Amino acid sequence: MDLEYGPEYDVFRQEVEQFLAETPEDIERRSFLLAATERGYLYRHIPKRFGGAEEPFDPIRETIVSELFDASPFSWRLGPQSTGMIVPTLLEAGADWQREQFIPPTLLGDAIWCQGYSEPGAGSDLASLRATAHLDGEEWVINGQKIWTSDAEDAGFMFGMFRTEPEADKHAGISYLLLEMNQPGLDVRPLRQITGATHFYEVFFDDVRTPAHWIVGERGEGWRVARANLKHERNLGGGPRLRQRFRALLSLAQSTLRNGQPASQDPLVRQRLAEIEGEVRCAETMTLRRLSAAARGEDGLVVLPLLVNKLYGTEIGEQIAQLGFDLIGDDGLLAPTRSTWNTVSTSAEETDWVDQYLFELASGIAAGSSNIQRNVIGERGLGLPRDLRTGGPA
Numbered sequence: 001m002d003l004e005y006g007p008e009y010d011v012f013r014q015e016v017e018q019f020l021a022e023t024p025e026d027i028e029r030r031s032f033l034l035a036a037t038e039r040g041y042l043y044r045h046i047p048k049r050f051g052g053a054e055e056p057f058d059p060i061r062e063t064i065v066s067e068l069f070d071a072s073p074f075s076w077r078l079g080p081q082s083t084g085m086i087v088p089t090l091l092e093a094g095a096d097w098q099r100e101q102f103i104p105p106t107l108l109g110d111a112i113w114c115q116g117y118s119e120p121g122a123g124s125d126l127a128s129l130r131a132t133a134h135l136d137g138e139e140w141v142i143n144g145q146k147i148w149t150s151d152a153e154d155a156g157f158m159f160g161m162f163r164t165e166p167e168a169d170k171h172a173g174i175s176y177l178l179l180e181m182n183q184p185g186l187d188v189r190p191l192r193q194i195t196g197a198t199h200f201y202e203v204f205f206d207d208v209r210t211p212a213h214w215i216v217g218e219r220g221e222g223w224r225v226a227r228a229n230l231k232h233e234r235n236l237g238g239g240p241r242l243r244q245r246f247r248a249l250l251s252l253a254q255s256t257l258r259n260g261q262p263a264s265q266d267p268l269v270r271q272r273l274a275e276i277e278g279e280v281r282c283a284e285t286m287t288l289r290r291l292s293a294a295a296r297g298e299d300g301l302v303v304l305p306l307l308v309n310k311l312y313g314t315e316i317g318e319q320i321a322q323l324g325f326d327l328i329g330d331d332g333l334l335a336p337t338r339s340t341w342n343t344v345s346t347s348a349e350e351t352d353w354v355d356q357y358l359f360e361l362a363s364g365i366a367a368g369s370s371n372i373q374r375n376v377i378g379e380r381g382l383g384l385p386r387d388l389r390t391g392g393p394a
């Protein structure tokens, strides 16, 4: 089995490495994003007229860029709600004017989005959502509540799902609307997390307004539109990232003393490290398998491995965080840093193991809980009988 990308890609890798080496470390994020797009490294699949690089589909090049950029000193990733969700959704289901108006500023971080899906009582069973929107002349009028809305305070815009057809079946009655956050009637309230940080919020709507044409797709098509971004999903697997985290764990085990010896010499710690390393290798192999399939243009292999990746990556992440937390011992009593969303770092020294341990509790819930991933993998992937559904057809 040949696991090398090939000489053409080695040249490309060197080119990207050189670009990163020549970029001044104090460059502003916006300038970095612009330069990387002009060079054809970022936003490769997005047409130039929407601010992308418009390069031919090449998942291996995308993976090389991601790996090198992730390991660089530049903070280049924007919130997942922006580049990972609304951009692909508009590319797939948006009107042309919506793509022209919203995608270019989003790609540069000038427009920040939050995702208004979950509500109290509508998380896993999202189609039960109750926040409503009704047309009043040329505007939608929105009422109700969203919850767990990440980054709502920083966001200038929200994309969300609202019940616009109260008489329709629960999935058929939902529309996908865009709206501005800074307006009367819209109240954003922080939720304090277990780490002490506040990264997600409750959002209350009291006659909030948005133009009638800020709807993506047609009325009642919100459920279909919300799933449109899956087709554009470019995350081919978390193997390299898990490897980086494992390296940080290993170096922690080597630098922490237990009974006068590095913890990595302790047979029980070694056993746990070996088990995790085995899992990380599996994840890396799955990533390569998916990458090969994507390079061959096998689209069918995209959605299901994505769910497996999420579930499996979360579980390995939990094991890494748990062992790191066990190794730091009494230092675990210290308060977490509260600094970032996800304090996963590539080095043991920089990793806040308390924060990482607490954050992992959320990873298995965010973007669809692990149980729900298992249900979907079982039903759609393995053809198992469907789970019991409540509250109407699923």
Ligand SMILES: Cc1cc2nc3c(=O)[nH]c(=O)nc-3n(C[C@H](O)[C@H](O)[C@H](O)COP(=O)(O)OP(=O)(O)OC[C@H]3O[C@@H](n4cnc5c(N)ncnc54)[C@H](O)[C@@H]3O)c2cc1C
Pocket: 114, 115, 116, 117, 118, 119, 121, 122, 123, 124, 125, 147, 148, 149, 150, 151, 200, 362, 363, 365, 366, 367, 368, 369, 370, 371, 372, 375, 387
């Ligand atoms: C860090 C983080 C960020 C988030 N950001 C956002 C955001 O920006 N915007 C947004 O809209 N939402 C966001 N969410 C919300 C997230 O999508 C929901 O928390 C998630 O879908 C689960 O919904 P719930 O919290 O209502 O839990 P519930 O749906 O009430 O689930 C509770 C438990 O029951 C289990 N369960 C439920 N149904 C089934 C079933 N049929 N079979 C088996 N088990 C089941 C679940 O697995 C879970 O363990 C975020 C969540 C987290 C943790």
